Amino acid sequence: MADTEILMAAIRGESRLIDAAMYTDLDALAETADGLLTEILRYSLFNGGKRIRPLLVVLATRLCGRSDPAVYDLARAFEYLHAATLMHDDVIDNAETRRGRPSVFKKFGLVAAILAGDFLHARSMAIVGESAGTEALSVFSEATGRIVDGEFLQIRNAADHNLREEDYQRAILGKTGLLIAAACEVGAIWAGRGIEERLALRSYGIHLGCAFQIIDDILDYQGDTGKTGKAVGNDLVEGKMTLPLILTMQQADQEDRLRLQEILADEVLRRHAFAEVSCLIEKYNGFSLSRRKAEEAATAALTQLEVFPGKAGGQEKKILQGLVKYVLDREK
């Protein structure tokens, strides 16, 4: 099989097992918990997501030489935390939809979205502590704390039209990289591996997440709506300083920079100047420079996997490599 096929088969197969572990948990919960709460949890968790975070936990444990079906009980915690984050994000962003359906916030209301997010948050931490011990919990909760910290940074960044690239990097680390990194690292801890493998997997996750987020930010300008299911230009409308724009601001001559600042400072202009801004980013190679950064991150991710040379986990290594390629090539 080609790498992409192996990857896709793994995503499909593993995500069924991850879903099964979540269903088991929710069924047990439904016996005692409030009916509305369990309804919201089902709605938010089973939405066609690819289960990338729990998949990474599963792959990391096997790459580290532990093959044990109990990993799915641990892995679901990462989907729970991800879903909790999205529920609160949708409140914060006042988002109408999520994956083509009404967001929990819009469908069930503010109170439900906050509380159900809190519930999943607590449940995810309890699972990690119980399944993988306190060291794994430290990694997991450190990531959670820094995700929040990253969101505060993002709020501040939104007002800063001369954002530095390092602030962008720190913000996307919080947004995507840290939870992915924690998934990989907790997998290594659960498998009982030492610090070298832990850090290699953590670093793989950080770079993978970084590449993912940069491509996401490019797609927000250049994506094919038919494929992504999302309108382009959201980031611009919200005034978000993402990498293509940051790199353009760095390169632009004074006239173009002033024009971009004028657009960014004005909500109405942001809604109507998408073509003009895209054109300016192209002019200064903002997209291709961003893509190069994503490729650099992808290379760095692949390098980390060299720590795992043996035959054991060969299949998992292939899938983890395939995932990097997939992130770079994705059109949605």
Add this chain to the structure above:
Amino acid sequence: MADTEILMAAIRGESRLIDAAMYTDLDALAETADGLLTEILRYSLFNGGKRIRPLLVVLATRLCGRSDPAVYDLARAFEYLHAATLMHDDVIDNAETRRGRPSVFKKFGLVAAILAGDFLHARSMAIVGESAGTEALSVFSEATGRIVDGEFLQIRNAADHNLREEDYQRAILGKTGLLIAAACEVGAIWAGRGIEERLALRSYGIHLGCAFQIIDDILDYQGDTGKTGKAVGNDLVEGKMTLPLILTMQQADQEDRLRLQEILADEVLRRHAFAEVSCLIEKYNGFSLSRRKAEEAATAALTQLEVFPGKAGGQEKKILQGLVKYVLDREK
């Protein structure tokens, strides 16, 4: 010293040490975290609260024979979770003030209140896991999950004007009792005590919290605003079915019950019928019957302490007894 004086001295002395442990943590955090986040944490945590939950952790560990200043590092987690809950509650209730100051929600906005609550939530769980191990974390996160479940129940209860007493009990357990119970139980776990002491302390906490909440609900009708700092009648305005009202609905004749239902179903009436509703509750002894329930809970709490007969922890036992009396007698 009289019991009340011993209690007050303990509250003052211990709360300074708990505050010191929180300051240490926030100072360390401030070195890496976003400035706005640390500002909000300081604002929300240092607000003149009595630190009852961390105090219970400290007292429980000493009653169980472990006296170790490291307990303050553990104890602060319970204040963190409490503060996290309040931040999200203020968003949910659209609350203007908290302890006589603008709520975090009103002062810093929705986004900040959600995110800072999430941060404290994660931090609290990490602390419990690190300081007291995974068994304590299970107790703690089980409580968190059930607190959320209780809030969902409360939302549903609000629409039910014929609420059963057991649903009320379950809701106040989530609102107050479970976190207090977890504080006591985690203290026993940290001190390395067996299941009998754990369950006794847990049960003490549940009954203490129950008595506290019933008195709170009575004060919402009968409190002296000068002492409580809160306007009376909030629960009625919000249509909350608290114990005095539930017991009255149970006893009332058909005419009075229909009138109460009419008031409860109408937002405008709820704002203007406070005197009438208070009068009806008095007519059916709703306040004195509620008070008797609070006294029963208080007695049950005191009974649990008999598991600890020895001289060791004699002072702590006195304080825990004093706390029960204080909760019953409080006017604010």
